[in-house]
Amino acid sequence: MIFKDQRVTELFGIEYPILQGGMAWISDHELASAVSNAGGLGVIAAGNLSPEELEMEIEKTRELTSRPFGVNVMLLSPNAPELIDLVCSKRVPVVTTGAGNPGPYISKLKSAGVRVVPVVASAGLARRMEKAGADAVIAEGMEAGGHIGKVTTMALVPAVVDVVSIPVIAAGGIADGRGVIAALALGACGVQLGTRFLCTEECTVHLNYKEKLLSSSELDPVITGTITGHPVRALRNSLTRKLEEVERRGGTFEEFEMIAVGGLRRAAKEGDVKDGSVMAGQICAIVRDVKPVSKVFKDIINEIEETLRRIGGVEG
Numbered sequence: 001m002i003f004k005d006q007r008v009t010e011l012f013g014i015e016y017p018i019l020q021g022g023m024a025w026i027s028d029h030e031l032a033s034a035v036s037n038a039g040g041l042g043v044i045a046a047g048n049l050s051p052e053e054l055e056m057e058i059e060k061t062r063e064l065t066s067r068p069f070g071v072n073v074m075l076l077s078p079n080a081p082e083l084i085d086l087v088c089s090k091r092v093p094v095v096t097t098g099a100g101n102p103g104p105y106i107s108k109l110k111s112a113g114v115r116v117v118p119v120v121a122s123a124g125l126a127r128r129m130e131k132a133g134a135d136a137v138i139a140e141g142m143e144a145g146g147h148i149g150k151v152t153t154m155a156l157v158p159a160v161v162d163v164v165s166i167p168v169i170a171a172g173g174i175a176d177g178r179g180v181i182a183a184l185a186l187g188a189c190g191v192q193l194g195t196r197f198l199c200t201e202e203c204t205v206h207l208n209y210k211e212k213l214l215s216s217s218e219l220d221p222v223i224t225g226t227i228t229g230h231p232v233r234a235l236r237n238s239l240t241r242k243l244e245e246v247e248r249r250g251g252t253f254e255e256f257e258m259i260a261v262g263g264l265r266r267a268a269k270e271g272d273v274k275d276g277s278v279m280a281g282q283i284c285a286i287v288r289d290v291k292p293v294s295k296v297f298k299d300i301i302n303e304i305e306e307t308l309r310r311i312g313g314v315e316g
Protein backbone atom coordinates (compact mmCIF):
# COMPACT_ATOMS: atom_id res chain seq x y z
CA MET A 1 0.00 0.00 0.00
CA ILE A 2 1.50 3.31 -1.08
CA PHE A 3 -0.52 5.60 1.19
CA LYS A 4 -0.56 3.89 4.57
CA ASP A 5 -2.22 6.81 6.35
CA GLN A 6 -5.76 6.83 4.91
CA ARG A 7 -7.13 9.79 6.91
CA VAL A 8 -7.37 12.14 3.92
CA THR A 9 -8.84 9.56 1.53
CA GLU A 10 -11.41 8.57 4.17
CA LEU A 11 -12.26 12.18 5.05
CA PHE A 12 -13.08 13.06 1.43
CA GLY A 13 -14.13 9.64 0.12
CA ILE A 14 -11.44 9.59 -2.57
CA GLU A 15 -8.85 7.09 -3.82
CA TYR A 16 -5.57 9.03 -3.56
CA PRO A 17 -4.79 11.80 -1.01
CA ILE A 18 -3.99 14.20 -3.85
CA LEU A 19 -5.86 17.52 -4.09
CA GLN A 20 -5.88 19.98 -6.95
CA GLY A 21 -5.24 23.59 -5.96
CA GLY A 22 -8.15 25.97 -6.53
CA MET A 23 -6.54 28.40 -8.96
CA ALA A 24 -8.62 31.53 -9.63
CA TRP A 25 -9.53 32.06 -13.33
CA ILE A 26 -8.20 28.55 -14.07
CA SER A 27 -9.69 25.73 -11.95
CA ASP A 28 -13.08 25.21 -13.57
CA HIS A 29 -15.46 22.23 -13.87
CA GLU A 30 -13.34 20.62 -16.60
CA LEU A 31 -10.17 20.42 -14.53
CA ALA A 32 -11.95 19.67 -11.24
CA SER A 33 -14.02 16.81 -12.68
CA ALA A 34 -10.97 15.29 -14.41
CA VAL A 35 -9.02 15.27 -11.13
CA SER A 36 -11.95 13.76 -9.20
CA ASN A 37 -12.47 11.13 -11.92
CA ALA A 38 -8.76 10.22 -11.66
CA GLY A 39 -9.20 9.47 -7.94
CA GLY A 40 -8.05 12.77 -6.40
CA LEU A 41 -10.04 15.74 -5.13
CA GLY A 42 -10.83 18.20 -7.92
CA VAL A 43 -11.42 21.76 -6.73
CA ILE A 44 -13.36 24.55 -8.46
CA ALA A 45 -11.87 27.99 -7.79
CA ALA A 46 -14.58 30.44 -6.78
CA GLY A 47 -12.03 33.28 -6.55
CA ASN A 48 -13.22 35.31 -9.50
CA LEU A 49 -16.80 34.04 -9.77
CA SER A 50 -20.22 35.47 -8.87
CA PRO A 51 -22.51 33.17 -6.88
CA GLU A 52 -24.50 32.50 -10.09
CA GLU A 53 -21.35 31.55 -12.01
CA LEU A 54 -20.19 29.29 -9.18
CA GLU A 55 -23.59 27.56 -9.14
CA MET A 56 -23.16 26.81 -12.86
CA GLU A 57 -19.65 25.44 -12.28
CA ILE A 58 -20.93 23.18 -9.48
CA GLU A 59 -23.75 21.86 -11.67
CA LYS A 60 -21.42 21.22 -14.62
CA THR A 61 -18.96 19.42 -12.34
CA ARG A 62 -21.77 17.17 -11.09
CA GLU A 63 -22.66 16.34 -14.72
CA LEU A 64 -19.07 15.25 -15.38
CA THR A 65 -18.32 13.29 -12.21
CA SER A 66 -20.22 11.42 -9.54
CA ARG A 67 -17.20 11.59 -7.25
CA PRO A 68 -16.52 14.08 -4.42
CA PHE A 69 -15.09 17.48 -5.34
CA GLY A 70 -14.38 20.76 -3.60
CA VAL A 71 -14.74 24.52 -3.99
CA ASN A 72 -11.97 26.94 -3.07
CA VAL A 73 -13.10 30.26 -1.61
CA MET A 74 -10.46 32.99 -1.78
CA LEU A 75 -11.20 35.04 1.34
CA LEU A 76 -9.99 38.32 -0.17
CA SER A 77 -12.85 38.05 -2.64
CA PRO A 78 -15.52 40.68 -1.81
CA ASN A 79 -18.33 38.15 -2.29
CA ALA A 80 -16.82 35.43 -0.08
CA PRO A 81 -19.87 35.45 2.30
CA GLU A 82 -22.31 34.83 -0.60
CA LEU A 83 -20.06 32.13 -2.06
CA ILE A 84 -19.96 30.38 1.32
CA ASP A 85 -23.79 30.50 1.50
CA LEU A 86 -24.05 28.99 -1.97
CA VAL A 87 -21.59 26.20 -1.15
CA CYS A 88 -23.74 25.36 1.90
CA SER A 89 -27.02 25.34 -0.03
CA LYS A 90 -25.52 23.24 -2.85
CA ARG A 91 -24.12 20.77 -0.31
CA VAL A 92 -20.63 20.85 -1.84
CA PRO A 93 -18.63 18.02 -0.17
CA VAL A 94 -15.46 20.03 0.63
CA VAL A 95 -14.44 23.68 0.92
CA THR A 96 -10.84 24.83 0.88
CA THR A 97 -10.11 28.44 1.77
CA GLY A 98 -7.15 30.66 0.96
CA ALA A 99 -5.65 34.06 1.68
CA GLY A 100 -7.22 34.60 5.08
CA ASN A 101 -8.84 33.26 8.23
CA PRO A 102 -12.09 31.35 7.55
CA GLY A 103 -12.92 31.17 11.28
CA PRO A 104 -16.22 33.11 10.99
CA TYR A 105 -17.58 30.66 8.39
CA ILE A 106 -16.54 27.31 9.87
CA SER A 107 -19.61 26.55 12.01
CA LYS A 108 -22.02 27.45 9.17
CA LEU A 109 -20.16 25.18 6.74
CA LYS A 110 -19.96 22.31 9.23
CA SER A 111 -23.69 22.56 9.98
CA ALA A 112 -24.37 22.17 6.26
CA GLY A 113 -22.24 19.00 6.23
CA VAL A 114 -19.37 20.61 4.31
CA ARG A 115 -15.83 19.49 5.16
CA VAL A 116 -13.69 22.55 5.86
CA VAL A 117 -10.02 22.61 4.90
CA PRO A 118 -8.28 26.00 5.32
CA VAL A 119 -4.95 26.80 3.71
CA VAL A 120 -2.58 27.96 6.45
CA ALA A 121 0.81 29.64 6.17
CA SER A 122 1.75 29.31 9.86
CA ALA A 123 1.49 26.79 12.69
CA GLY A 124 -0.39 29.35 14.81
CA LEU A 125 -3.24 29.65 12.30
CA ALA A 126 -3.29 25.84 11.92
CA ARG A 127 -3.89 25.49 15.68
CA ARG A 128 -6.64 28.12 15.62
CA MET A 129 -8.31 26.35 12.69
CA GLU A 130 -8.23 23.00 14.49
CA LYS A 131 -9.83 24.58 17.58
CA ALA A 132 -12.49 26.23 15.37
CA GLY A 133 -13.48 22.83 13.94
CA ALA A 134 -11.54 22.49 10.66
CA ASP A 135 -11.43 18.90 9.35
CA ALA A 136 -7.87 19.18 7.99
CA VAL A 137 -5.44 21.94 7.03
CA ILE A 138 -3.38 22.56 3.94
CA ALA A 139 0.11 23.76 4.95
CA GLU A 140 1.20 25.74 1.89
CA GLY A 141 4.85 26.74 1.68
CA MET A 142 6.12 29.82 -0.12
CA GLU A 143 7.45 27.77 -3.06
CA ALA A 144 3.84 27.84 -4.25
CA GLY A 145 2.48 30.04 -7.00
CA GLY A 146 0.01 32.87 -6.51
CA HIS A 147 -0.54 34.45 -3.10
CA ILE A 148 2.01 33.08 -0.64
CA GLY A 149 3.11 33.17 2.97
CA LYS A 150 6.66 33.52 4.30
CA VAL A 151 7.70 29.96 5.26
CA THR A 152 8.95 27.18 2.98
CA THR A 153 7.12 23.84 2.72
CA MET A 154 10.16 22.09 4.23
CA ALA A 155 9.89 24.18 7.42
CA LEU A 156 6.13 24.77 7.54
CA VAL A 157 4.82 21.20 7.21
CA PRO A 158 6.65 19.69 10.21
CA ALA A 159 5.92 22.83 12.28
CA VAL A 160 2.19 22.38 11.58
CA VAL A 161 2.27 18.58 12.01
CA ASP A 162 3.78 19.03 15.49
CA VAL A 163 0.94 21.21 16.82
CA VAL A 164 -2.29 19.76 15.36
CA SER A 165 -3.87 16.32 15.38
CA ILE A 166 -6.13 16.82 12.31
CA PRO A 167 -4.68 15.65 8.96
CA VAL A 168 -2.09 17.95 7.37
CA ILE A 169 -1.98 18.26 3.58
CA ALA A 170 1.27 19.66 2.17
CA ALA A 171 1.33 22.15 -0.70
CA GLY A 172 3.94 24.29 -2.43
CA GLY A 173 6.79 22.81 -4.45
CA ILE A 174 5.21 19.42 -5.14
CA ALA A 175 4.70 18.21 -8.72
CA ASP A 176 5.76 14.55 -8.85
CA GLY A 177 6.17 11.36 -6.81
CA ARG A 178 9.45 12.50 -5.27
CA GLY A 179 7.69 15.55 -3.86
CA VAL A 180 4.86 13.39 -2.52
CA ILE A 181 7.32 11.17 -0.63
CA ALA A 182 9.11 14.24 0.74
CA ALA A 183 5.78 15.62 2.01
CA LEU A 184 4.87 12.29 3.64
CA ALA A 185 8.33 12.16 5.25
CA LEU A 186 7.63 15.56 6.82
CA GLY A 187 4.47 14.16 8.39
CA ALA A 188 1.80 15.21 5.89
CA CYS A 189 -0.80 12.61 4.96
CA GLY A 190 -1.87 14.24 1.70
CA VAL A 191 -0.67 16.72 -0.91
CA GLN A 192 -2.10 19.54 -2.99
CA LEU A 193 -0.69 20.29 -6.45
CA GLY A 194 -1.35 23.42 -8.49
CA THR A 195 1.40 24.08 -11.04
CA ARG A 196 1.47 20.43 -12.22
CA PHE A 197 -2.25 20.54 -13.06
CA LEU A 198 -1.81 23.73 -15.13
CA CYS A 199 0.00 21.65 -17.74
CA THR A 200 -2.74 19.10 -18.34
CA GLU A 201 -4.95 18.57 -21.35
CA GLU A 202 -8.09 19.21 -19.30
CA CYS A 203 -6.84 22.54 -17.91
CA THR A 204 -8.51 25.33 -19.90
CA VAL A 205 -5.89 27.98 -19.12
CA HIS A 206 -4.64 29.76 -22.28
CA LEU A 207 -2.08 27.79 -24.34
CA ASN A 208 0.43 30.66 -24.02
CA TYR A 209 0.34 30.20 -20.22
CA LYS A 210 1.13 26.46 -20.56
CA GLU A 211 3.92 27.15 -23.06
CA LYS A 212 5.53 29.76 -20.83
CA LEU A 213 5.49 27.25 -17.96
CA LEU A 214 7.03 24.48 -20.06
CA SER A 215 10.07 26.61 -20.86
CA SER A 216 10.49 28.14 -17.39
CA SER A 217 13.26 27.45 -14.89
CA GLU A 218 13.12 27.45 -11.10
CA LEU A 219 14.52 31.00 -11.14
CA ASP A 220 11.66 32.43 -13.20
CA PRO A 221 8.96 32.65 -10.53
CA VAL A 222 9.49 35.93 -8.63
CA ILE A 223 7.63 37.58 -5.77
CA THR A 224 5.92 40.94 -6.21
CA GLY A 225 3.31 42.74 -4.13
CA THR A 226 5.00 42.64 -0.76
CA ILE A 227 4.03 46.35 -0.34
CA THR A 228 0.34 45.44 -0.74
CA GLY A 229 0.50 42.91 2.10
CA HIS A 230 -0.42 40.17 -0.37
CA PRO A 231 2.76 38.92 -2.01
CA VAL A 232 2.27 36.93 -5.20
CA ARG A 233 4.63 34.53 -6.98
CA ALA A 234 4.48 34.66 -10.79
CA LEU A 235 6.83 34.02 -13.71
CA ARG A 236 9.02 37.04 -14.45
CA ASN A 237 7.96 39.08 -17.46
CA SER A 238 7.27 42.65 -18.47
CA LEU A 239 4.54 42.94 -15.78
CA THR A 240 6.72 41.72 -12.88
CA ARG A 241 9.52 44.07 -14.02
CA LYS A 242 7.10 47.05 -13.94
CA LEU A 243 5.82 46.02 -10.51
CA GLU A 244 9.37 45.57 -9.19
CA GLU A 245 10.23 49.04 -10.44
CA VAL A 246 7.28 50.57 -8.53
CA GLU A 247 8.36 48.69 -5.39
CA ARG A 248 12.04 49.69 -5.75
CA ARG A 249 11.29 53.40 -5.87
CA GLY A 250 8.76 53.16 -3.07
CA GLY A 251 5.68 53.84 -5.22
CA THR A 252 2.20 53.92 -3.72
CA PHE A 253 -0.21 51.05 -3.21
CA GLU A 254 -2.59 52.67 -5.74
CA GLU A 255 0.13 52.91 -8.36
CA PHE A 256 0.99 49.23 -7.86
CA GLU A 257 -2.64 48.14 -8.04
CA MET A 258 -3.24 50.12 -11.27
CA ILE A 259 -0.65 47.95 -13.03
CA ALA A 260 -1.41 44.67 -11.25
CA VAL A 261 -5.21 44.62 -11.39
CA GLY A 262 -6.67 42.09 -13.80
CA GLY A 263 -3.23 40.55 -14.37
CA LEU A 264 -4.23 36.93 -13.78
CA ARG A 265 -7.26 37.21 -16.08
CA ARG A 266 -5.08 38.76 -18.82
CA ALA A 267 -2.62 35.85 -18.66
CA ALA A 268 -5.00 32.94 -18.01
CA LYS A 269 -7.88 33.95 -20.28
CA GLU A 270 -6.41 36.27 -22.94
CA GLY A 271 -2.99 34.62 -23.12
CA ASP A 272 -1.13 37.88 -22.48
CA VAL A 273 1.91 36.31 -20.82
CA LYS A 274 3.96 39.53 -21.15
CA ASP A 275 1.73 42.00 -19.33
CA GLY A 276 -0.40 39.46 -17.47
CA SER A 277 0.33 37.62 -14.23
CA VAL A 278 1.55 34.07 -14.96
CA MET A 279 1.22 32.73 -11.42
CA ALA A 280 3.21 29.53 -10.89
CA GLY A 281 5.26 27.80 -8.22
CA GLN A 282 9.02 27.22 -8.22
CA ILE A 283 8.47 23.55 -9.10
CA CYS A 284 7.54 24.74 -12.64
CA ALA A 285 11.09 23.70 -13.59
CA ILE A 286 10.18 19.99 -13.50
CA VAL A 287 6.89 20.36 -15.38
CA ARG A 288 8.05 19.58 -18.91
CA ASP A 289 4.96 18.18 -20.64
CA VAL A 290 1.24 18.64 -21.11
CA LYS A 291 -0.58 15.37 -20.44
CA PRO A 292 -4.00 14.10 -19.43
CA VAL A 293 -4.85 14.38 -15.71
CA SER A 294 -5.14 10.57 -15.54
CA LYS A 295 -1.51 10.31 -16.74
CA VAL A 296 -0.37 12.77 -14.07
CA PHE A 297 -1.83 10.39 -11.48
CA LYS A 298 -0.35 7.25 -13.11
CA ASP A 299 3.10 8.87 -13.32
CA ILE A 300 3.00 10.03 -9.70
CA ILE A 301 2.12 6.52 -8.48
CA ASN A 302 5.02 5.05 -10.51
CA GLU A 303 7.41 7.75 -9.28
CA ILE A 304 6.40 7.04 -5.66
CA GLU A 305 7.26 3.35 -6.10
CA GLU A 306 10.53 4.24 -7.86
CA THR A 307 11.45 6.71 -5.10
CA LEU A 308 10.73 4.21 -2.34
CA ARG A 309 12.96 1.64 -4.06
CA ARG A 310 15.73 4.20 -4.43
CA ILE A 311 15.68 5.34 -0.80
CA GLY A 312 15.20 1.87 0.65
CA GLY A 313 11.50 2.13 1.44
CA VAL A 314 9.24 -0.90 1.62
CA GLU A 315 7.54 -0.80 -1.81
CA GLY A 316 8.66 -3.32 -4.43
Ligand code: TUI
Pocket (backbone or CB within 6 Å): 024, 047, 074, 076, 097, 098, 099, 100, 101, 119, 120, 121, 125, 140, 145, 146, 147, 148, 149, 230, 232, 279
Ligand atom coordinates in the same frame (compact mmCIF):
# COMPACT_ATOMS: atom_id res chain seq x y z
O1 TUI B 1 -4.73 31.85 -1.84
C1 TUI B 1 -3.78 31.26 -2.31
N1 TUI B 1 -3.27 31.54 -3.52
C2 TUI B 1 -3.74 32.51 -4.35
S1 TUI B 1 -5.06 33.52 -4.11
C3 TUI B 1 -4.80 34.29 -5.54
S2 TUI B 1 -5.77 35.62 -6.09
C4 TUI B 1 -4.88 36.97 -5.53
N2 TUI B 1 -4.45 37.82 -6.44
C5 TUI B 1 -3.77 38.91 -6.07
C6 TUI B 1 -3.48 39.16 -4.75
C7 TUI B 1 -3.86 38.28 -3.82
C8 TUI B 1 -4.59 37.14 -4.20
C9 TUI B 1 -3.74 33.76 -6.17
N3 TUI B 1 -3.17 32.77 -5.50
N4 TUI B 1 -3.17 30.28 -1.63
C10 TUI B 1 -3.57 29.95 -0.31
C11 TUI B 1 -2.81 30.74 0.68
N5 TUI B 1 -3.34 31.21 1.75
N6 TUI B 1 -1.52 31.08 0.61
C12 TUI B 1 -1.24 31.78 1.74
C13 TUI B 1 -2.40 31.85 2.46
C14 TUI B 1 -2.64 32.47 3.72
C15 TUI B 1 -1.87 33.54 4.17
C16 TUI B 1 -2.13 34.10 5.42
C17 TUI B 1 -3.68 31.99 4.52
C18 TUI B 1 -3.94 32.57 5.73
C19 TUI B 1 -3.17 33.60 6.16
O2 TUI B 1 -3.40 34.13 7.40
C20 TUI B 1 -4.22 35.24 7.51
C21 TUI B 1 -4.62 35.46 8.93
O3 TUI B 1 -5.63 36.16 9.09
O4 TUI B 1 -3.98 34.92 9.84
